[in-house]
Amino acid sequence: MKNIIKIGSAIMLSTLLTGTALAEAKLSMWYHGAGEQVSIDIITGVINDFNASQDKWSVELENFPQDTYNESVVAAAFAGNLPDILDVDGPVMPNWAWAGYMSPLDLPENALDGFLPGAIGKWDGKVYSVGMWDAALAIFTRKSILEDHGIRIPTLDKPWSGEEFNAALETIKAGGKFDYPIDMGLAWTGEWFPYAFSPFLQSFGGDIMDRTTYTTAEGALNGDKAIEFGNWFQNLFTNKLSPGSSQDGADRDSGFIDGKYAMQWNGNWAALPALEKFGDDILFLPAPDFGEGSKIGAASWQFGVSSQSEHKDGASAFIEFTMQDKYLAQFSEGLGLIPATKSAAAMTEKYKAGGPLEMFFDLSNEQGVLRPVTPGYVVAALDFEKALADISNGADVVDALDAAVDAIDADVVKNNNYGF
Amino acid sequence: MSSPDLTLDRIKLIMRYSFLIAVALVFVFPIVFMVMSSLKPDLQLLVDTNSLRAFLPVGDISLDNYFAIFERVPVIRFILNSIFITGTTVALSLFLCSLAAFSFAFLDWKGREIVLAIILATLIVPFETIAVPLLMVVNNLPWFGLDGLTWGWLNSYHVQIIPWIADALTIFLFVQYFKDLPKDLIEAARIDGATWFQIYRKVIIPISGPVFATAAILKFLIMYSHQYIWPLMVIQSEEFRPVMIGLQYFFQLNVAWGEVMAYLTIVTLPVLVFYLFLQRAFITSIASTGIKG
Amino acid sequence: MRKKPTSKLRQTTAAGWGMASPAIVLMSLFLIVPFILAFGFSFTNQRLVSPNPTEYVGTSNFSQLLSFDILTIEPKKAESGQLIRDDDGNLTYPRVRKFTRKNPNYPELKGMKEWFSWSSGDDRVVMLAKDVIFIKALVNTVVFVLIVAPVQGGLALLLALLINQKMRFINIFRTIYFMPVVMSIIVVSILWRFIYDGDDGLLNNLLSILSFGYFEPIDWLGRTDTALGSIAAMSIWQAVGFHMVIWLSGLQTIPASLYEVADIEGATKWQKFRYVTWPGLRNTAVLVLIVITMQAFALFSQVNVMTRGGPLDSTQTLVYQAVIRGYEKQDIAGGSAISVILFLIVLSISLFQRYLTREKT
Structure with a gap:
């Protein structure tokens, strides 16, 4: 008798369960983590927690390789085939929002309190995407190298000035112990260029576009300040201070650790291997101040809701769910990313107060600047990349910048000023 | 005692082989580099590129990279996908393209010249330049599958197969070959009352081994190794992805080069096997023509 | 008097269309229709991503390119x-x-x-x-074709003759020569970036060893005067086996009896090549020449992986620019205009080639 009841209740329970399973709406989600098992494991954990925490929605993950993620999404959007939840690179978001791929998030007030500015994707006055982390760039080097060459070790409060930085490079070059004094990473193409180098341009006082109007690059990208930046940038390569655009990817990955380069301009994601190799000797230094303060790029991958979703409330709920400190901390511990909130940073070994990577959080918080927040950025970024690649290869600086300005302006006109 | 003629022959032979080997080295050295690198840990791999060690299995040799790639990429799934997509396309392509080529080469019909000219003109169109319009086309086509009638071909096997079946190169290859075949074979069969399809099947196919083998290899290569942009655009789900997309899985911010080399080695194997398998077709046909060196 | 088509001819027409139609339908749908769409886009301001309506803009995309x-x-x-x-x-x-x-x-x-x-x-x-990048891409593409078409075609023929011999182990060589073709061009481009590296690349090291240290390392892909040539050399290396196979299949269609006759008449090796082999390869030669020309004009992947058009536009090509503009810059109209120009150029070249290689009657 007891057994029968047991079996009966088991059957009832299972019907109940299947019943709820049927009532759950499926939310598809695209993520850029294919090939990164750690990253997939963490996001899968978050998704499982979300699916278990309520019974209205069930999120299903689809992974894409990061390198070609944008191309895949644009093609899918072109064909009207988007998921409910989209992963989007911060600076690209305005383009997708403007094109109508994305819907604004429906988040409770104060949900974004304490988030790093780079982790919040705003366009046209509305929040479209939120990131669980940010990334930050720093000059990687070793204390022993600087001390051997008699170079001052800069701090967040007192970074190198432009002249100090240039002098340091020349000193190391004259020392002759390294293939190159610094590696700027020209082996990495695409978004790396604007992400890594446009903050230098801003520190000089120029910019990729004129942000007062967002309809032209004239003056911002080819004004006196920008030309000054261009000349400085060119000198890095013509003067053999950094390997140029023909550097192969392997040298980029291992050159600093191998001791070929005295310094490297690199991101927090590469900090752990360097830390392992050099231990206490490692230094992560802020960008030099070329006049307008030290600046680094902000905004990394973020989550948003697709405009084609039939369950926008569910998609928003999921994104809100991901914004919990414990998940931010998990991503940070697993992948070395900077947690998007101070409270989450405190939960991690590396980024907590006194942790070895703590300074990256402060860098991101204090010096992070967004790339131009406009749908036209996607095209401007390519023109900027081309101009810098040409300059690094010895092109006439003014002509190269002029060419980029003309290309950016022509694109803006073709798109009816992108709504500005 | 050996005659001077024999020694001369031997020297000639040695020189001939030396030359063959020298040429072979030129072709094989990047591949040796790839295979050797796949056995080394990243750091050593990169250091070794500075010396001839790059071509030698020296240092810390292991199969670790091969184990690692299975963690990162559904290797078996991707290879099976690619083999299925490629195999189906090659089979259908050989049949339909040779059939069309037969018609172009032997039959006399209205519009033949102009149609052939248009087909050849499509050789000129690089795929990259029509990828987006092609996406529009396949996105508006109907499909009858397990779910009944659906619209749009995205995310499937057939979207990776059907657009690639007919191509100008394959048709052209067959046409050129058929044109060189003796016409009287066909005349004779016509007089015997055979239909055109019977002639195609019973007369032409049996004597066209080499061109079928050539076309099969070329098509296999295009489908297996050179498919990249298209699957990127039309496949959103891992279950349909082919091998070349898998390569993208390795290009994270810090590339694991040893794993890349291991993956490249593994995915290259099926093509090599296919080529070796079909090479017999060349060998027999060479033997039958009996060309002397 | 009107000529009536004979019933036999009508029958052939039906059979001819019938046998060719599956391929014709597939090619129309998946090649010709997309090309016509691209042709149409080139007269509009069509974007890949945009909320703005598409408008007809006449020939302005072309005048942008050709001013x-x-x-x-x-x-x-x-x-x-x-x-x-x-x-x-x-x-x-x-x-x-x-x-x-x-x-x-x-x-x-x-x-x-x-x-x-x-x-x-x-x-x-x-x-x-007005558009210097396009002009440079056009010039580079033509230069690339002029290098690659004759060199690759000629080397492929030499290799085909080389491996069309009866020798022991010849199959091994045949396989080795073909191996680069087996590899994806993307794979090959990745490998050759290591080989061409300017500081510690394999090629520089090899040349240095072979010259006992006299060779000064060259930054092959980083110099405007060597980058395109380096890509051409790699492309030839990769694809020459492909055309070797086509030549080989052509060689096999030459009846052995012709060689026997030549032997009886005491022909030299060169005479055999000149009067038996080469005439027998006529159709193959047309095929190889056309295919190489087309493939060379379509140069894209190598540039995309290795140089992205640099340094200083020395490796810009038409297809690369068409992709960059149409896809990455989301300007389908501009990319399509380049495709159309490319099509017209190659079409006129291949018509000219056909005229040159026409069968003399």
């Missing part, structure tokens, strides 16, 4: 009318941008860029183009 002008610049003069010379005694000229940017006196030059220039007396004459 040229010539500007004559006089040397700088001092107040006195004296020509100003720099420290080396050369004349100095105002920058081209003084004329092409924000200069109301030269509205027609707005946004134009210098392509090349030459001296004419004291003046400097500058050839301006």
Whole structure:
């Protein structure tokens, strides 16, 4: 008798369960983590927690390789085939929002309190995407190298000035112990260029576009300040201070650790291997101040809701769910990313107060600047990349910048000023 | 005692082989580099590129990279996908393209010249330049599958197969070959009352081994190794992805080069096997023509 | 009197269409229709990503690509009318941008860029183009084809003759020569980036060893004078086996009896090649030449992986620019216009090739 009841209740329970399973709406989600098992494991954990925490929605993950993620999404959007939840690179978001791929998030007030500015994707006055982390760039080097060459070790409060930085490079070059004094990473193409180098341009006082109007690059990208930046940038390569655009990817990955380069301009994601190799000797230094303060790029991958979703409330709920400190901390511990909130940073070994990577959080918080927040950025970024690649290869600086300005302006006109 | 003629022959032979080997080295050295690198840990791999060690299995040799790639990429799934997509396309392509080529080469019909000219003109169109319009086309086509009638071909096997079946190169290859075949074979069969399809099947196919083998290899290569942009655009789900997309899985911010080399080695194997398998077709046909060196 | 088509001919027409139609339908749907769409886009402002409506813009995409002008610049003069010379005694000229940017006196030059220039007396004459990148891509593509088509075709034939011998182990060589073809061009491009690396690349190391250290390392992909050539060499290396196979299949269609006759008549090796092999390869030669030309014009993946058009546009190509603009820059209309121009160029070349290789009757 007891057994029968047991079996009966088991059957009832299972019907109940299947019943709820049927009532759950499926939310598809695209993520850029294919090939990164750690990253997939963490996001899968978050998704499982979300699916278990309520019974209205069930999120299903689809992974894409990061390198070609944008191309895949644009093609899918072109064909009207988007998921409910989209992963989007911060600076690209305005383009997708403007094109109508994305819907604004429906988040409770104060949900974004304490988030790093780079982790919040705003366009046209509305929040479209939120990131669980940010990334930050720093000059990687070793204390022993600087001390051997008699170079001052800069701090967040007192970074190198432009002249100090240039002098340091020349000193190391004259020392002759390294293939190159610094590696700027020209082996990495695409978004790396604007992400890594446009903050230098801003520190000089120029910019990729004129942000007062967002309809032209004239003056911002080819004004006196920008030309000054261009000349400085060119000198890095013509003067053999950094390997140029023909550097192969392997040298980029291992050159600093191998001791070929005295310094490297690199991101927090590469900090752990360097830390392992050099231990206490490692230094992560802020960008030099070329006049307008030290600046680094902000905004990394973020989550948003697709405009084609039939369950926008569910998609928003999921994104809100991901914004919990414990998940931010998990991503940070697993992948070395900077947690998007101070409270989450405190939960991690590396980024907590006194942790070895703590300074990256402060860098991101204090010096992070967004790339131009406009749908036209996607095209401007390519023109900027081309101009810098040409300059690094010895092109006439003014002509190269002029060419980029003309290309950016022509694109803006073709798109009816992108709504500005 | 050996005659001077024999020694001369031997020297000639040695020189001939030396030359063959020298040429072979030129072709094989990047591949040796790839295979050797796949056995080394990243750091050593990169250091070794500075010396001839790059071509030698020296240092810390292991199969670790091969184990690692299975963690990162559904290797078996991707290879099976690619083999299925490629195999189906090659089979259908050989049949339909040779059939069309037969018609172009032997039959006399209205519009033949102009149609052939248009087909050849499509050789000129690089795929990259029509990828987006092609996406529009396949996105508006109907499909009858397990779910009944659906619209749009995205995310499937057939979207990776059907657009690639007919191509100008394959048709052209067959046409050129058929044109060189003796016409009287066909005349004779016509007089015997055979239909055109019977002639195609019973007369032409049996004597066209080499061109079928050539076309099969070329098509296999295009489908297996050179498919990249298209699957990127039309496949959103891992279950349909082919091998070349898998390569993208390795290009994270810090590339694991040893794993890349291991993956490249593994995915290259099926093509090599296919080529070796079909090479017999060349060998027999060479033997039958009996060309002397 | 009208001629009636014979029933036999009508029958052949039906059978002919019937056998060719599956391939024709597939090619129409998946090649010709998309191309016609692309052709149509090139007269609009179609975008890949945009909320703005698509509009017909006439030929403006083409005139953007194909606008040229010539500007004559006089040397700088001092107040006195004296020509100003720099420290080396050369004349100095105002920058081209003084004329092409924000200069109301030269509205027609707005946004134009210098392509090349030459001296004419004291003046400097500058050839301006609206879209210099496109022009450079066009020139590079043509240069690439002119290098690759003859070299690759010729080497492939040599290899085919080499491996079409009866020798022991010949199959091993046949397989090895074909191996690069087996590998994806993307894979090959990745490998060759290691090989061409300017600081510690395999090629530089090999050359250094072979020359006992006399060879100065060259940054193959980083120099404007070597980058395109390096890509061409790699492309030939990769694809030569492909055409070797096509030549080989052609060689096999030559009846052995012809060689026997030649042997009986005591022909030399060269005579056998000249009078038996080469005429027997006529159709194959047409095929190989056309295919190589087409493939060379379609140069894209190598550039995309290895140089992205650089350094200083020395490896820009038409298809690469078509992809960058149409896809990455989301300007399908602009990318399509390049495709159309490419199509017209290659079409006229292949018509010319067909004319040259036509069967003489």
